[in-house]
Amino acid sequence: MTTKHLEKINSLLLPVCFAGVLLVMYMALGWAPLETTEGHVQRIFYVHVPVSWSAFVAFFVVFVSSILFLIKRSEKWDWLAVSAAELGLLMTTLSLISGIIWGRPTWGVWWVWDPRLTSTLLMWMIYVAYLMVRAYSSEAGRGSRMAAVIGIIGFADVPVVYYSVVWWQNIHPQPLIRPGNLELTGSMALVLLTSTIVFTIFLFYLISRRFLLEKATSELAVMKRTLREEEQDARIAKIKIDRAENK
Amino acid sequence: MRRFVLAAAFASILVMLPGYAFASASLQVEQHPTNLRYIFAAFMAIWAGYFLYALFMGWRELKLRRYVEELQTLLKDRAKKS
Numbered sequence: 001m002t003t004k005h006l007e008k009i010n011s012l013l014l015p016v017c018f019a020g021v022l023l024v025m026y027m028a029l030g031w032a033p034l035e036t037t038e039g040h041v042q043r044i045f046y047v048h049v050p051v052s053w054s055a056f057v058a059f060f061v062v063f064v065s066s067i068l069f070l071i072k073r074s075e076k077w078d079w080l081a082v083s084a085a086e087l088g089l090l091m092t093t094l095s096l097i098s099g100i101i102w103g104r105p106t107w108g109v110w111w112v113w114d115p116r117l118t119s120t121l122l123m124w125m126i127y128v129a130y131l132m133v134r135a136y137s138s139e140a141g142r143g144s145r146m147a148a149v150i151g152i153i154g155f156a157d158v159p160v161v162y163y164s165v166v167w168w169q170n171i172h173p174q175p176l177i178r179p180g181n182l183e184l185t186g187s188m189a190l191v192l193l194t195s196t197i198v199f200t201i202f203l204f205y206l207i208s209r210r211f212l213l214e215k216a217t218s219e220l221a222v223m224k225r226t227l228r229e230e231e232q233d234a235r236i237a238k239i240k241i242d243r244a245e246n247k
Numbered sequence: 248m249r250r251f252v253l254a255a256a257f258a259s260i261l262v263m264l265p266g267y268a269f270a271s272a273s274l275q276v277e278q279h280p281t282n283l284r285y286i287f288a289a290f291m292a293i294w295a296g297y298f299l300y301a302l303f304m305g306w307r308e309l310k311l312r313r314y315v316e317e318l319q320t321l322l323k324d325r326a327k328k329s
Contacts, residue, residue, distance in 0.1 A: 041282040044289040101289040
């Protein structure tokens, strides 16, 4: 897929995302019925669950593209990995924040060291480390390779986060979406499904924009380096000619 | 990118205001603890996160543009010298 194709898809996706976001806001806040146990605060789930799902999807993209980068050594996989890691980190941050806000009226506290919350925080730290390794590595290629290793090993925490509520049953609610089973029914399920689709589309839109930005930055850096090297070569050649003429 | 950031800002306002109105209207009807400020805070935090990320991308694009300008100056200098 060329840059032009990706830009064309992006320009089509943007209005879809905004329309979808408006639809989700209307459905979550105005259309979805009241949940009898938790009350209105349950409406936070219509954004909290899709954001958490988006984080999982983004980290899966990091995992696959990191493997492909280490096998093929093609820069495009590295660009995709860093773009998805950044978005995954953003989604995890938003998931943690919205979860904390939901926890206060429901549990009476902002934070508990529940397995789900703790493993999510650990996942957040892993991907912060991923981005820090890239940012602080003295050699760009080495940083990318080390980050790819973190991206592959770090993905092991994603299933732990997902199954933490099943393995160590604690205060956090059980997963609403399970393979082949949706815990919600009727209009609540429809709102959650719509919201998940919209957030996933939005995620891919942002990943592709970030990918294009990373690609342009990387290509320009190579061009600048080549030009500087050529300039340096020209200077050395000139000095050599001057010396030869003086002799 | 500037268009993207502006669109994101516009959409955030567009989304938050009717969202708040929908919530206020539907929540006032039913006599249930509303916790509206928590709902508002959670939705606001999520859209603010998206908006800040859009701003960050805009800033990176600005840096890229400066990079291109630098390269153009470098190329012009080379052309003059040769």
